[in-house]
Amino acid sequence: MALTLRQLRYFIAAAEAGQISQAAVEMNISQSAVTAGIQGLEARLGVQLLQRGAQGVSVTPEGARFLGRARAIMAAVDDAERSPLGEERSVTGRLRLGVTYTVAGYFMARHTAAFRRSYPGVTLELSELSRSAIENALVTGGLDLAVMLTSNLGNAEELEAETLFRSRRRVWLPSEHPLLSAPEVSLRDVAREPYIMLTVDEASRTAGRYWDQHGLVPQVVFSTSSVEAVRSMVAAGMGVTILSDMVYRPWSLEGQRIEQRTTQEPVPSMDVGLSWARNRPLTAPAQVFRAFLSLTLGRGG
Amino acid sequence: MALTLRQLRYFIAAAEAGQISQAAVEMNISQSAVTAGIQGLEARLGVQLLQRGAQGVSVTPEGARFLGRARAIMAAVDDAERSPLGEERSVTGRLRLGVTYTVAGYFMARHTAAFRRSYPGVTLELSELSRSAIENALVTGGLDLAVMLTSNLGNAEELEAETLFRSRRRVWLPSEHPLLSAPEVSLRDVAREPYIMLTVDEASRTAGRYWDQHGLVPQVVFSTSSVEAVRSMVAAGMGVTILSDMVYRPWSLEGQRIEQRTTQEPVPSMDVGLSWARNRPLTAPAQVFRAFLSLTLGRGG
DNA sequence: GGCGTCTCATCGGATTTTTCGATACTGTAA
DNA sequence: TTACAGTATCGAAAAATCCGATGAGACGCC
Numbered sequence: 001m002a003l004t005l006r007q008l009r010y011f012i013a014a015a016e017a018g019q020i021s022q023a024a025v026e027m028n029i030s031q032s033a034v035t036a037g038i039q040g041l042e043a044r045l046g047v048q049l050l051q052r053g054a055q056g057v058s059v060t061p062e063g064a065r066f067l068g069r070a071r072a073i074m075a076a077v078d079d080a081e082r083s084p085l086g087e088e089r090s091v092t093g094r095l096r097l098g099v100t101y102t103v104a105g106y107f108m109a110r111h112t113a114a115f116r117r118s119y120p121g122v123t124l125e126l127s128e129l130s131r132s133a134i135e136n137a138l139v140t141g142g143l144d145l146a147v148m149l150t151s152n153l154g155n156a157e158e159l160e161a162e163t164l165f166r167s168r169r170r171v172w173l174p175s176e177h178p179l180l181s182a183p184e185v186s187l188r189d190v191a192r193e194p195y196i197m198l199t200v201d202e203a204s205r206t207a208g209r210y211w212d213q214h215g216l217v218p219q220v221v222f223s224t225s226s227v228e229a230v231r232s233m234v235a236a237g238m239g240v241t242i243l244s245d246m247v248y249r250p251w252s253l254e255g256q257r258i259e260q261r262t263t264q265e266p267v268p269s270m271d272v273g274l275s276w277a278r279n280r281p282l283t284a285p286a287q288v289f290r291a292f293l294s295l296t297l298g299r300g301g
Numbered sequence: 302m303a304l305t306l307r308q309l310r311y312f313i314a315a316a317e318a319g320q321i322s323q324a325a326v327e328m329n330i331s332q333s334a335v336t337a338g339i340q341g342l343e344a345r346l347g348v349q350l351l352q353r354g355a356q357g358v359s360v361t362p363e364g365a366r367f368l369g370r371a372r373a374i375m376a377a378v379d380d381a382e383r384s385p386l387g388e389e390r391s392v393t394g395r396l397r398l399g400v401t402y403t404v405a406g407y408f409m410a411r412h413t414a415a416f417r418r419s420y421p422g423v424t425l426e427l428s429e430l431s432r433s434a435i436e437n438a439l440v441t442g443g444l445d446l447a448v449m450l451t452s453n454l455g456n457a458e459e460l461e462a463e464t465l466f467r468s469r470r471r472v473w474l475p476s477e478h479p480l481l482s483a484p485e486v487s488l489r490d491v492a493r494e495p496y497i498m499l500t501v502d503e504a505s506r507t508a509g510r511y512w513d514q515h516g517l518v519p520q521v522v523f524s525t526s527s528v529e530a531v532r533s534m535v536a537a538g539m540g541v542t543i544l545s546d547m548v549y550r551p552w553s554l555e556g557q558r559i560e561q562r563t564t565q566e567p568v569p570s571m572d573v574g575l576s577w578a579r580n581r582p583l584t585a586p587a588q589v590f591r592a593f594l595s596l597t598l599g600r601g602g
Numbered sequence: 603g604g605c606g607t608c609t610c611a612t613c614g615g616a617t618t619t620t621t622c623g624a625t626a627c628t629g630t631a632a
Numbered sequence: 633t634t635a636c637a638g639t640a641t642c643g644a645a646a647a648a649t650c651c652g653a654t655g656a657g658a659c660g661c662c
Contacts, residue, residue: 003378005306006620020639030622035640037620045382046592052639054629069381076377077304080370081346257637262623291347307649321610331651336611338649353610355658563652 003044005077008070010037011049015067019056025245028167081295082118092121095285098134098146099126101200102227106247107272108147115292122285131202135159138277145286147293149201150273152209162290163273164297167246170260170267172230174237179261186264187214194221194239196230207242210267234258244270304345306378309371311338312350316368320357326546329468383419383593393422396586399435399447400427402501403528407548408573409448416593423586432503436460439578446587448594451574453503453510464574465594468547471561471568473531475538480562487565488515495522495540497531508543511568535559545571 013023014034024031042049049063059067099108108126116124129137132154137143139158150161171185179185179193191211195218197204204223211218221239224230227247234241235256242263250258274290276282282290314324315335325332343350350364360368400409409427417425430438433455438444440459451462472486480486480494492512496519498505505524512519522540525531528548535542536559549561575591577583583591 003306003382005304019637021637031639032623032641033621039640052628054631054636054638056638066381069377073374073377073381076370076374080367080374081304295345322608332610333612333652334650340611353657355607355609355660357609 003041005073007037007041007044008073010034011041011063012067012070012074014038014050014057015059015063017056018058022056022250025248025250028165028245078114082292090121091119091284091288093283093285094123094125094144095283095289096125096127096142096144097289098129098137098143098148100131100134100146100148101128101225102203102247103147103149103201103272104128105227111293111296114296115289118292119285119288122288134275138275141277141280144276144283145289146275147272148275149206149270150275151268151271152202152206153275158278159275160278161273161275163271164293165273166269166271167244168262168269169242169244170248170262172234172241172243172248173259173261174235174240175257175259177237177240177259179240180259182261184264185261187211187216187267190240190242190263191216191218193219195219196221196233196239196241197223198225198227198230198241198243199223200225200227203243206268206270210265214265231258232256242267246270246272304342306375308338308342308345309374311335312342312364313368313371313375315339315351315358316360316364318357319359323357326549329466329546379415391422392420392585392589394584394586395424395426395445396584396590397426397428397443397445398590399430399438399444399449401432401435401447401449402429402526403504403548404448404450404502404573405429406528412594416590419593420586420589423589435576439576442578442581445577445584446590447576448573449576450502450507450572451576452569452572453507454576459579460576461579462574462576463591464572466574467570467572468545469563469570470543470545471549471563473535473542473544473549474560474562475536475541476560478538478541478560480541481560485565486562488512488517488568491541491543491564492517492519494520496520497522497534497540497542498524499526499528499531499542499544500524501526501528504544507569507571511566515566532559543568547571547573 009027010023010033013027014020017023017026020034020038021031024034027034038050045066047062047066048060049066050057051060051063104126112124112126115122127137127143131148134143134146134148135153135155138146139155147164150163153159153161171179171190173180173185179189187210197207197218197220207218222233224233227243230241230243231249233239235251235258245260248258248260274293276286310328311324311334314328315321318324318327321335321339322332325335328335339351346367348363348367349361350367351358352361352364405427413425413427416423428438428444432449435444435447435449436454436456439447440456448465451464454460454462472480472491474481474486480490488511498508498519498521508519523534525534528544531542531544532550534540543564546561550559575594577587
């Protein structure tokens with residue numbers, strides 16, 4: 001098999017995460033895919049790149065040397081992808097971008113820096129707002145563009161939306177929870193547990209929909225708008241929750257572990273995407289930002 | 302779809318060849334695969350890279366800019382692939398390499414320069430010899446390694462072989478030949494035509510095998526050890542031949558066109574590979590050369 | 603202008619690769 | 633030794649790729 005960029009991506013992610021399984025979560029794919037990809041790379045090169053251990057993986061000396069090269073390749077690829085847009089690299093102007101809470105913390109952080117580097121002429125004005133505030137601002141012209149949850153977008157007549165990626169929702173459970181014994185958890189079982197409700201970004205509204213659909217009601221013992229709080233409370237055994245992979249991390253702030261289980265019943269994924277006013281043409285900076293994100297997230301284009 | 306190295310390879314090949322179909326022949330794949338690959342790339346970038354015309358393709362201004370980037374990526378990839386072998390880059394010594402006629406002209410030419418660049422410490426001594434001379438020299442120690450046709454290797458007890466790639470054999474026909482009307486040509490039809498026999502590299506021995514197998518005898522009107530002569534004679538309409546894609550070019554030295562047709566009956570492919578003496582361990586330069594070619598030709602490692 | 607010829611694009615089907623989910627294996631720590 | 637966290641492996645499903653054949657458009661020749 002020939003060397004592929006996918007293999008390089010997997011290797012870089014695993015090397016940086018220090019764990020193959022964590023790298024898989026971050027890339028929204030399965031652990032076995034990452035394992036296979038890296039194995040293919042090692043076979044191709046005839047060199048062991050990662051040292052596997054009980055706590056995860058660490059790069060071998062050869063791996064470290066190759067990691068540098070791999071990063072150089074990915075940098076060259078990034079360059080090349082943006083190059084044909086090069087004319088527009090000189091785009092200048094203001095981009096008033098609205099984002100919702102989870103998007104700001106778990107998604108935009110990774111991309112704003114790269115965007116600023118690519119388009120130094122664009123002044124990026126980020127505002128964290130609620131869904132309804134964003135929708136209003138888009139329609140009235142207070143915002144040019146928004147990155148938000150596109151699955152339950154209101155006001156479909158006036159707003160255009162484009163989904164950038166989906167993140168799966170799973171049950172979060174503390175270590176040693178009885179429900180961990182099964183590979184899948186039914187919503188009925190979750191309904192019997194104390195539930196920590198996250199109240200940001202329409203999370204509760206979305207949750208309500210799929211709970212209703214199965215005629216169940218979660219026993220909400222605590223509502224918070226802080227993902228960190230949810231993480232800590234789940235880790236401490238105060239309850240369980242259902243949230244997307246995008247915000248999942250295996251450790252709470254206190255260092256306690258959090259587990260994940262797939263639900264037996266299908267639960268809608270969290271869809272993150274762009275939204276803008278239908279009747280207002282995208283400004284040049286907004287168009288550039290849209291193209292930038294599309295490329296970065298590896299969708300067709 | 303994400304950007305892939307394959308797409309870049311296809312694009313570079315097409316840009317350099319000036320024709321998608323010619324690029325496909327050079328890469329031993331079908332034209333439609335190259336077309337699809339480049340289309341995927343253009344869709345991904347949202348830019349037209351090639352200007353299609355009746356005589357082939359030419360790069361657009363955007364394509365030219367991207368071509369540079371693509372080459373940079375492939376250079377970085379080549380670097381990375383050889384980097385883990387980096388310790389051995391300092392390998393020094395002499396490599397006495399035997400090659401057969403067609404391999405020398407149509408295969409080695411492309412790779413020797415790159416090898417010399419990667420391993421400046423290795424003195425490459427190339428000798429063009431006949432199959433039997435090479436086999437003798439390998440056994441007696443006059444050669445360290447050989448690149449030759451591995452399909453009909455004699456002396457299998459004493460020689461080890463590793464096939465690097467296969468090239469399909471097809472019928473070569475002059476323009477306006479009646480047999481061109483059908484998409485495939487049967488060996489029986491070819492047997493009725495005057496046949497130009499190439500006498501280098503066991504070509505006639507291999508040919509004999511598959512002709513015998515079908516109980517047919519080609520009407521050899523001319524035998525030559527020069528591929529250029531075969532090309533010119535086929536183009537001039539003096540006869541037809543069956544040779545591998547590796548040595549195929551659509552034009553003769555005189556500028557006349559040569560066509561290709563697949564045979565109805567399966568004809569064995571031409572297998573090019575390495576060979577060395579079984580009882581003699583590979584020298585360090587030989588090992589390095591083997592790894593180098595394996596990587597360059599994109600096989601598993 | 604009509605026709606043959608060359609080239610690239612498109613399509614269906616076969617093949618190969620990639621992915622996922624489940625399970626087995628392995629090293630570490632109690 | 634057991635429990636556990638993490639990786640490797642396996643079979644089946646899904647997706648991408650490839651091929652061969654056919655279609656469509658441009659050029660040159662009569």
